[in-house]
Amino acid sequence: MxxxxxxxxxxxxxxxxxxxxxxxxxxxxxxxxxxxxxxxxxxxxxxxxxxxxxxxxxxxxxRPKNMNAYIGQKKVVRQLKLIIDSANIRSVLPEHIMFYGQPGLGKTTLASLISNELGAHLKTIAAPALQKSGDVVSLLINMEPNTILLLMKFIDSKHLWKR
The missing domain is CATH 1.20.5 (Single alpha-helices involved in coiled-coils or other helix-helix interfaces)
Structure with a gap:
């Protein structure tokens, strides 16, 4: 066993x-x-x-590297050149510039050209990244000097203003 x-x-x-x-x-x-x-x-x-x-x-x-290489929007480009020249003479960034229109019209390209012409940093923010109006304030307060802020689809995003 x-x-x-x-x-x-x-x-x-x-x-x-x-x-x-x-x-x-x-x-x-x-x-x-x-x-x-x-x-x-x-x-x-x-x-x-x-x-x-x-x-x-x-x-x-x-993308064009300077305003002279930009094709189209002649009236807008002429006005932007005046703004850029004036800002360069005074050594300050322009206060406000607003572009609006359908996608593909060159709004982002123009913003990029403005920052290049002014020797400024371009910070691009998509509106959906901003959840409440306080986010906009925080963004503006924390911006580096000599920075141009591009808010994408900001006006269309009405949800920002409801909070």
């Missing part, structure tokens, strides 16, 4: 060892699969970031 118990215990221990080995292999394979998935995901994110950087560079290469 004792020998039978010892044999049963050995068989049981062997079986448990076998199960542990199988479990270890399954966990190891799972970890390797997760590691491979993470590597693939990480590589995809890097490639996406690289493509976004290339797209931004491509867009920047298409």
């Amino acid at each position: 004792k020998k039978c118990q010892e044999v049963d215990e050995r068989i049981l221990l062997t079986f448990v060892g076998y199960l542990l080995s199988i479990g270890t292999m399954i966990i190891s394979n799972h970890l390797q699969e997760n590691d491979q998935k993470n590597k693939i995901q990480s590589k995809a994110q890097e490639e996406l970031a690289d493509l976004n950087a290339q797209l931004k560079e491509f867009e920047n290469n298409l």
Whole structure:
């Protein structure tokens, strides 16, 4: 009887060892699969970031670098040149300039050109990032000197004024 118990215990221990080995292999394979998935995901994110950087560079290469290179909106460009020249003579940034219109008309490009011409930093903020009117105040208080602020779709975002 004792020998039978010892044999049963050995068989049981062997079986448990076998199960542990199988479990270890399954966990190891799972970890390797997760590691491979993470590597693939990480590589995809890097490639996406690289493509976004290339797209931004491509867009920047298409944009004019100064007001003289801007095509279209002749009346607006002429008025902006006067504002820029006046601001440069006085060594101050213009108080307020508001652009409005449909997407693709050059509002952001003009804002970028103004900042380039004035040697100022352009800070672009999308209106949805501003959750309440206090966010606007905080943004203005914390602005660096010599910074031009571009609020995108600010007037259309009436939700800001309800709070």
